[in-house]
Each structure stands twice: as C-alpha cells, then as structure tokens.
Amino acid sequence: MIRNSSSIPSPDVVPLWCSKVSKWHGSFLGLNDISLELRPGITALLGANGSGKSTLMNLIAGQLYPDSGFIRIFGIDPWTWEGKRMVGYSPDLDYFYPSWSIRVFLDRLGVIAGIERKKIPNIINKVLSLVGLSSVQSTLLKRCSLGMRQRAKIAHALLLEPPLLILDEPFRGIDPVGRRDLVQLLLELQSAGKTILVSSHELDEIEKLTSQVVMLRSGRIVSAGPIYLVKERLIDNPVEIAMEFQDADKIRIIAQAIFSHPDVSGIQCAEEKLSLLKIQTRKPSVVFPHLIQISIIHNIILRRLEIVDQAPAEVMESLFQG
Amino acid sequence: MGFVNSFTSGLNAMLVVYLFRARVGRGLFWVSAGFLLIVSAVVLSVSYKNQWNYKAWKPRAQVGLNFSNTIEMLEANSLIIGHNSGYSAITSAVAGTSSGFLQLSGFQVFTKNVVFSVFLGFLLPLWCLTFSVEGLGSEREGKTLFWLFTKPIPRSSIYLGRFLTILPWVLSWSLGGFFVLSVCAGEGGIFAFKLFWLPIALASITYASVFFFMGACLPRASLIALAYAFVVETLLGSMPGSLKQLSIAFYARSMMFQQSAEVGVILEQGGGYADFPQSTAIMFMMGIASIFLFAGVFVFGKIELRGQR
Numbered sequence: 177m178i179r180n181s182s183s184i185p186s187p188d189v190v191p192l193w194c195s196k197v198s199k200w201h202g203s204f205l206g207l208n209d210i211s212l213e214l215r216p217g218i219t220a221l222l223g224a225n226g227s228g229k230s231t232l233m234n235l236i237a238g239q240l241y242p243d244s245g246f247i248r249i250f251g252i253d254p255w256t257w258e259g260k261r262m263v264g265y266s267p268d269l270d271y272f273y274p275s276w277s278i279r280v281f282l283d284r285l286g287v288i289a290g291i292e293r294k295k296i297p298n299i300i301n302k303v304l305s306l307v308g309l310s311s312v313q314s315t316l317l318k319r320c321s322l323g324m325r326q327r328a329k330i331a332h333a334l335l336l337e338p339p340l341l342i343l344d345e346p347f348r349g350i351d352p353v354g355r356r357d358l359v360q361l362l363l364e365l366q367s368a369g370k371t372i373l374v375s376s377h378e379l380d381e382i383e384k385l386t387s388q389v390v391m392l393r394s395g396r397i398v399s400a401g402p403i404y405l406v407k408e409r410l411i412d413n414p415v416e417i418a419m420e421f422q423d424a425d426k427i428r429i430i431a432q433a434i435f436s437h438p439d440v441s442g443i444q445c446a447e448e449k450l451s452l453l454k455i456q457t458r459k460p461s462v463v464f465p466h467l468i469q470i471s472i473i474h475n476i477i478l479r480r481l482e483i484v485d486q487a488p489a490e491v492m493e494s495l496f497q498g
Numbered sequence: 499m500g501f502v503n504s505f506t507s508g509l510n511a512m513l514v515v516y517l518f519r520a521r522v523g524r525g526l527f528w529v530s531a532g533f534l535l536i537v538s539a540v541v542l543s544v545s546y547k548n549q550w551n552y553k554a555w556k557p558r559a560q561v562g563l564n565f566s567n568t569i570e571m572l573e574a575n576s577l578i579i580g581h582n583s584g585y586s587a588i589t590s591a592v593a594g595t596s597s598g599f600l601q602l603s604g605f606q607v608f609t610k611n612v613v614f615s616v617f618l619g620f621l622l623p624l625w626c627l628t629f630s631v632e633g634l635g636s637e638r639e640g641k642t643l644f645w646l647f648t649k650p651i652p653r654s655s656i657y658l659g660r661f662l663t664i665l666p667w668v669l670s671w672s673l674g675g676f677f678v679l680s681v682c683a684g685e686g687g688i689f690a691f692k693l694f695w696l697p698i699a700l701a702s703i704t705y706a707s708v709f710f711f712m713g714a715c716l717p718r719a720s721l722i723a724l725a726y727a728f729v730v731e732t733l734l735g736s737m738p739g740s741l742k743q744l745s746i747a748f749y750a751r752s753m754m755f756q757q758s759a760e761v762g763v764i765l766e767q768g769g770g771y772a773d774f775p776q777s778t779a780i781m782f783m784m785g786i787a788s789i790f791l792f793a794g795v796f797v798f799g800k801i802e803l804r805g806q807r
Contacts, residue, residue, distance in 0.1 A: 239803050260649060261650035284515045
C-alpha cells in the first residue's frame, strides 16, 4: 500500500500523501526530498536513530512544517486545525501532566479536542478498554510505568477515531503480553480500514504487523514497499564497516589486501585514529569473512569489526532472516 | 465545523480545563508573596507611627517649625488678631486650607512613596509576571504543549483561551495585593485604592499580555520577563525625560496623576504625567496589550515543537 511517489496522485482520497518533503533542523538536513503515499493498512517505518523517522512523523502529525514540499491527509494540510482531526498521534516523547490520572488526562484532552461532554465518558471507557488500561485508569501519570504511559498515549491517539494513526515507537516499554495485545489491536484497527504508520526497533512485532515497510536513512527513503522488495533493494545498499586493529604497523598492507576484494567499493584510514579502517561495501555478508581471513593471514589482533550504522544492520539481519 | 465554531469550542475548552488550574512557579510565587509581606510590614510600621502625612514635614534645609506646627500657629494667630477682621479672615482661610491639605496628605504621601515608586515600579510587574509567564510557559518548559497542538482547535484559541484563564488570577493578585497595602496604610491608602483600582487593573492586563507573550513564545521566558521588569519598568520607568514613556507604569502613573488632580491633589510636579489625559493613557495601555496579544497569536501559531524529544 505504499508508493514512493513522484507521480500525480489524487490527494483528496489518499490517506497520506507526502510530496518532495524536506525539513532542516538548523544547518542539519533532517529529511531530504521525501515523497510517499500511504493507503489504508499498516506500514512500518524503519531506520536507525537520527534517520529522520520522528521528524517525518512529526511532519505528518502537523507538529512541524516542511521547509519544502507538502503533506496532505485526505487532501488536508496536517498543520491546520482541520488536519489534526484526521490524525491520531502517539509520539515518542514522555512528557505528561504528572498530577493528572490517566482518565483525567484523556477526559481533559477530549474536552480540548471538542468532543461533546456527555459522550466523553463512553469514548474514554472504550479506548481504555482497547489499550487495556481500564483497571488502572485512576493511577496518576507520575506513578505509571513506561508501558502504561505508552498505552495512555495510544488511547489518546484513538480518542477522535481518526482515519490515520501515527505511532512512534509504540512497543517501547511494553511487556510481552502487552505487545501481543497491541499487535492484535493494531490488526483490528487495520481491519476497520484505518491507515497506520508505525515506527519501531522491535522487528519481531513489526513482522507480525505488516509486510509493508518504508526504510529511512540519513533523511532519505532508501527503500519502500513490500518487505521482499525492500530486501532486494537493501542488498545493493552501501554500508560502512569499521575495522580497528591493536596497532597500526601493518595498516597499509592490510588496506591493500582488503581493497583487492571485488565487493569492497572504498576504503579510508580514519584521520582521528590511525589503527582504524572504514570500509565501504554493498555486500557486507560477503566482505565480513574476507576481512576475518585477512586478519588471520597477517596475524593481527582485531579490536573492533562492525557495521557502523548499527540499527540498519539489525534491520537488515532481521529482514534477511525472514 | 467552521473556524468560528472551532475557535469558540477551543476557547471554551481552555476555560473549562484550565481556569482553576493556573500553574505558578513556586519560586516566583513565594518571592511575590514575600515582597507583599515585607512591603506590607513597612507600610504598617509607618501607619503605626502615624507618618502617612506632612505633619512632621519641614522644607528642605530648614530647621524649626514643621508643617503641623505652622498650621497650629496660623490658627492661633487668627484667634489672637480676631478684632482685625480682614487679616483674620485671610489667616483663617490659609490655616483651613492647609489643614484640609494635611488631612489629604496621607493619600498623597502614600501614593508618592508607595504607589508611584515601589508598587508600580517593582511590585506590580513582579506580581503580574508570577502568573502570566507560567500561563503557557509552563507547558512550553514542561514540554506538554505538544498535547494541545495535536488537537483540532485553532492555536489562536489555545493562546487567547489560556490568556483568559490567567487574567482573573493576575487581577486578583495585583488588586488584592494593592488592597492589602492600602488597608495597611489606613485612611489615605483606602482612598488611594478607591481612586486607583482602574489604572492598576488596566496596567495588570497590559503586563499580563506582555509577560504571557514572553512565556508562550520565548525560551527562558522567566529570566527575560524578570529582566524586562527590572530594566524597563523599574529603571527606565524612573528615568527623567521621555525615556520613562517606554514603561507601562508611566501610563498608569499618568492616569493616577489625572485622577488625583481631579480631587485636588497634584502628586508630582514635572514628570510629563500631565501631558497624557486619562483617555490617552488608557488607549496606550490597551494598545500595548492588544499588540502583544496579536503578536502572541501570530508567533504562537508558527511554533514548531522542535527538540521536544
């Protein structure tokens, strides 16, 4: 249900449409020319810390405004108050009104959201039951566990029954039983026709939820679509491997040996540390054994051998396992 | 639902949720309360010594009779020279006028030494700041503003709604504090309260608008507001010449000056207060309040919650 879109869509009927969206954080480019179109269903947003996931979600939820390009939710700009009606957002932040209970939190935000006063109790009972917080609704937010606060955020996102749900790291802090229930809830919401964008590092849960993924790296969409297509594209995605030695004596000879491998596209010696090599490759699974073999042949002690961008590596591993 | 409906609904929601839940920085609150206590104690001690008048006042560099003695002497003179009707009448008139002035001097001394100086120049900005800066500033600093921004109501309704929720607190605290000081000062103080409640209320609204803007739209708003209160209001407000017109207190003083003149008391020669009729002073204060409210609505509408995480 995803299209990494540059075609001309009909924005009025598309749940989420991002067109050439860029966002700067000061002098740092947080998102770079993102085009994306989501249809009803669950889509996972994957990427390392700092890859731009939360920035993209904040833009979609109307908390940030794009520096270029635009976003539409059923044809409405999410920055406007009308757009907020379309989005239920559970952010990856943990700031609450500490002296309010879960129920009071939902009740007051319901009032602010413009829900009719007499309908609020029923709506709150329903969302509390959905997220499994009915029995602890009177607990003050400052006394809630991280998992309870996460579920309170999801309940808050469901208050207005919006057609689009943006859930940033919803599984963080939730116990295994809670995760199972949350997966179930999201699948039910999907069946009800909702469009859901979920970011998470919990790939087990993501795989249970959806086969649709969008992968971000350094503010760009590296890959988007069904998981099997993403895997194929990721195979060709360049990664950097850090290789550090005990001493820097043989570094020149080793660098030459490594570079002789056809799948190594680049190699550089780190300026800050002479015993550290940074190796660029598109096929880390092939290059890794080669690096180990070289270190054995030249009888050198390795201090470190890892893919620098750790989170995408985890993502890839998980995707390859599937 | 159109904009107007949504705006009204947002305004109403802000009042329902926040009217009786004003957030006040504990530190600032206790500083404000502490200053009220200290100044009240000083005013009370002056009242106890019966010094809110010119009875004991002597012209500068003069020794001998004070104001009260002089009046007594004039009254005695008019009795002694009672057979000379013309001279006696004049002396009696001067003594009577001076006596009347002496009765009103409690109000004048209190206004000049407390209301014009320490109250308008320091206490009122501080008290208004206590409630106004925290209005949306506490949400901003506590990073809970985000929850309001996810709701389908115009940001202008959040801003104006929250401003309305702090206004009763600001007015209660500033007028209540002034009332306490006035009561401590006795008859002259109570007269000053009856005469000056309006300029103080208007100045409070203006200060509230300025400090609320700072809290909602600027980082480290409490520090900026304190700096404004001390530099602009306290220092500039007491400067000679037209510089003092930059302070909000100047317009409150102008109003008070005119009101005092209407009851026959000229509070301070010079100072430029006579140049601003009451209507102009009111217009200036309400103009400043409106400018900051509109500026706040505009800037608040553009705020991105960058770095919330």
